[in-house]
């Protein structure tokens with residue numbers, strides 16, 4: 516009987532990879548209620564993992580029922596700017612390498628296999644008088660060289676803190692200009708998050724859809740795919756789901772729209788589940804967008820954020836837990852995709868081997884019909900889960916039994 520071998524799209528034969536992408540974990544505290552004490556909702560990372568920190572809240576409260584869920588943190592390495600420059604709300608913002616305890620905190624996060632630290636600029640941008648005057652970091656650069664110089668400065672700080680250069684990152688505010696993509700490419704990143712695929716209707720109305728939608732809206736499926744850009748084929752990882760998806764049926768607001776949504780709760784709930792189902796049914800990445808903190812030096816709250824969205828996130832994660840998904844960091848997702856696209860599988864009868872093995876290749880998941888055991892080139896026996904084998908990538912012949 517012929518054993519057809521096929522490389523799985525995602526590791527373990529999962530239908531979709533899942534990751535939480537949390538923006539602006541930073542060495543920042545905004546004393547929003549001006550009482551001189553750090554509270555979890557005011558912290559961005561400044562309180563490290565103490566009990567009153569946002570990080571403690573995330574891990575020990577929000578994600579406690581979901582120990583397998585992984586997080587990619589997007590971290591600005593410099594003095595993170597406030598939203599406005601004339602605020603009377605006290606804010607402490609320091610460099611990521613400002614002291615040994617801070618370096619330890621961030622390095623331990625990055626060394627934990629459940630997490631990774633990714634690049635999110637230096638100061639994140641320049642604040643003005645009003646919140647809408649804020650200019651996002653990559654839009655402040657007036658030349659390619661300026662962008663590259665700043666990235667190079669930021670990457671060295673990141674290396675000092677986490678012990679290696681970051682593999683990827685995200686534009687603050689998903690905002691860029693004509694030099695930006697080239698600056699990413701020429702700075703040695705392997706993946707980058709350029710776009711978020713939500714706020715579609717709102718963004719289109721404002722005619723700013725390029726910032727939020729990766730490509731024309733007609734090609735919905737394409738918008739949610741991992742794509743590539745530049746000569747070096749940097750993997751472009753879209754943000755595909757908002758953590759606050761279910762808030763309209765959860766949060767109590769007094770306006771008319773909110774009352775209507777409450778009345779039609781089941782209808783809206785199903786509609787929101789359908790957004791997740793769309794990603795699952797099409798084997799897209801589920802990259803959940805969140806911010807670490809609701810607090811900034813302005814009366815408005817930062818949204819989405821892990822505090823306001825606690826219940827919505829919990830609902831999303833419980834739903835995903837019941838599906839055959841793969842929890843991974845963005846770098847792990849990018850690496851699997853890179854390996855599975857580059858590697859060539861050669862099969863002859865009940866034997867196969869790989870050609871074109873990338874330098875960073877570690878494991879691959881294969882779907883093999885009518886088989887229970889695969890013996891690797893170094894004579895280890897692997898059994899399947901379902902009909903999926905997750906095998907170490909080695910040179911030499913694999914045997915199907």
Ligand SMILES: [Zn+2]
Pocket residue numbers: 538539635639687688
């Ligand atoms: Zn940000």
